[in-house]
Each structure stands twice: as C-alpha cells, then as structure tokens.
Amino acid sequence: MLPVELSPRLILNVVDVVFVVLIAYSVYSLIRGTRAVQLLKGLLVLAALTGIAHWLRLTLLSWILEKIWTVAFVAVVIIFQPEIRRMLEKLGRGAPLLRAIGAGEGEQAVGQVAAAVAELARTRTGALIAFERETGLREFAEGGILLDALVSRELLLTIFEPHTALHDGAVIIRDDRVVAAGCFLPLAAQKVLPSHLGSRHRAAVGLSELTDALVVVVSEETGTVSLVADGKLEPAGEPDKLVAVLSERLRDKRKIWGRGDRRRKGGAT
Numbered sequence: 644m645l646p647v648e649l650s651p652r653l654i655l656n657v658v659d660v661v662f663v664v665l666i667a668y669s670v671y672s673l674i675r676g677t678r679a680v681q682l683l684k685g686l687l688v689l690a691a692l693t694g695i696a697h698w699l700r701l702t703l704l705s706w707i708l709e710k711i712w713t714v715a716f717v718a719v720v721i722i723f724q725p726e727i728r729r730m731l732e733k734l735g736r737g738a739p740l741l742r743a744i745g746a747g748e749g750e751q752a753v754g755q756v757a758a759a760v761a762e763l764a765r766t767r768t769g770a771l772i773a774f775e776r777e778t779g780l781r782e783f784a785e786g787g788i789l790l791d792a793l794v795s796r797e798l799l800l801t802i803f804e805p806h807t808a809l810h811d812g813a814v815i816i817r818d819d820r821v822v823a824a825g826c827f828l829p830l831a832a833q834k835v836l837p838s839h840l841g842s843r844h845r846a847a848v849g850l851s852e853l854t855d856a857l858v859v860v861v862s863e864e865t866g867t868v869s870l871v872a873d874g875k876l877e878p879a880g881e882p883d884k885l886v887a888v889l890s891e892r893l894r895d896k897r898k899i900w901g902r903g904d905r906r907r908k909g910g911a912t
C-alpha cells in the first residue's frame with residue numbers, strides 16, 4: 644500500500660505544478676542571454692515588494708505598487724516588443740524535439756558561401772550575409788534589391804566587389820537562393836558590442852537579436868570572419884568549420900512540417 648493515497652486531485656495538482664515549472668523553464672530558456680533577463684529580475688523585485696506590502700497591510704505602498712504594475716505592464720510591452728515578438732515566434736516554431744533533422748536547400752548554399760567568404764577574407768573585402776531560418780526576413784529583403792538568384796561563390800564575390808552598386812549592405816539567403824542584396828539590417832544596441840566593431844558587425848548582431856537568422860560577417864579592416872546567431876558574435880574559424888557549423892545550425896532549425904508551411908508563415912518575398 645502506498646504511504647500517500649493517489650487521489651485524482653493529487654495527480655492533477657502534480658500535473659499542474661509540472662506544467663508551471665515547464666512553462667517557467669521555457670520562458671527562461673527563451674529570454675536567457677537577452678536584456679529581458681534584467682527585466683525579469685526587476686519584476687521579481689517588484690513582486691516581492693508587493694507581497695511584503697500586502698502581508699504587512701501597508702495600504703499606501705500597496706496602492707502605489709498597484710499603479711506601478713499597470714504602468715510597468717504597458718512599458719514592458721512597448722520596450723520589449725521585439726523580444727516578445729521573437730519569443731512568440733519561437734513558441735510558434737514549436738519545441739526543439741519537434742524539429743526535423745534533415746537536409747534543407749540552405750545547406751547546398753553553405754559550401755558556396757564558405758568559398759566566397761574565404762576569398763573575401765583573403766582580399767579583405769567587407770561582407771554581410773544573412774541566412775533566413777524560420778523567421779521571415781522579407782521586411783529586410785524588401786529594403787534592398789531583390790535578386791532571387793541561385794547562390795554561388797561567383798555571385799557573392801561580384802555582389803561584395805567594392806565600388807559596385809550592390810556591395811553596400813547585406814545579402815539575404817533563403818534556402819539555396821540569394822533573395823536580395825544591399826539590405827539594411829537593424830543595428831544592435833551600442834553597449835552590446837566592443838567599441839572597435841563598426842556598423843557592419845552591429846547590424847549582424849542586431850538582426851540576430853530580432854530574428855533567428857544566422858549571419859556571417861567579413862571584416863573589411865581585418866579580414867576576420869565572424870558568425871553571429873542569437874545576438875552572439877563568434878569567430879567563424881576555417882572554411883571547413885564554417886561549412887560544418889552553418890550546415891548543422893541550418894539543419895537544426897528546420898521544422899518537421901517543411902518548407903511549404905514556412906513560406907506561408909511569412910518567409911516568402
């Protein structure tokens with residue numbers, strides 16, 4: 644006989660707690676590493692203060708805190724609109740377990756991109772290349788020159804050739820096609836990056852903060868190649884490593900229900 648009787652109520656309570664823990668963990672995973680963590684800490688302090696004020700029956704403080712909660716809610720929605728949007732998009736994409744593990748068209752482009760990037764780095768030609776994943780980059784592509792051309796090393800080298808009309812701005816790649824070139828990307832907040840990194844790198848980080856895009860940056864100044872994802876910039880390493888990392892991350896992010904649905908979600912230009 645069990646020491647505690649397993650009543651339906653008890654089971655439901657356990658399920659209830661498990662759900663709350665899972666949701667809390669998911670929310671934390673989604674905002675981990677973003678500025679929303681600071682916000683969460685602020686809200687926890689506010690919640691603790693509110694609890695204490697209620698417990699001690701401090702009427703005036705409770706009333707003020709109530710007003711602060713209302714203002715804070717509106718402010719949070721306005722200030723963190725990009726993060727909230729991104730979080731909801733991530734939720735919409737489903738749990739990682741549901742993601743397909745299979746090759747996508749984007750991977751075919753990876754080898755060509757890596758070859759172009761190696762050449763651009765060698766000649767110290769600045770470049771900014773964004774790979775679209777689940778979040779549609781249409782709004783950024785439409786700000787540039789729409790191309791819809793098959794990705795090739797030669798095409799990318801031509802686009803980033805200095806003194807040409809398309810070299811300024813970013814190239815956006817979806818699957819195996821260059822969707823657009825000369826695209827303006829959103830800049831990351833000033834404090835996120837070391838001051839020696841200029842606007843090209845800031846733009847790469849900025850896009851990766853707002854979307855799940857993978858961005859490759861070649862520095863004109865130093866010829867170094869960086870890979871940017873989820874707001875983090877890291878050295879891309881040798882071309883072979885870049886191919887491996889890009890392939891893995893592109894594959895990992897593909898959904899189980901494939902390409903057609905993603906297009907309907909707003910990815911198409």
Ligand SMILES: Nc1ncnc2c1ncn2[C@@H]1O[C@H](COP(=O)(O)OP(=O)(O)OP(=O)(O)O)[C@@H](O)[C@H]1O
Nearest residue numbers: 769811812813827828841842843844846862863864
């Ligand atoms: N918001 C942006 N969106 C797209 N491209 C941008 C953006 N900002 C800058 N760029 C590109 O970066 C170029 C200027 O880069 P800047 O020298 O400021 O950056 P950087 O990070 O120091 O790069 P580098 O190390 O290559 O010099 C611009 O000519 C433009 O092509």
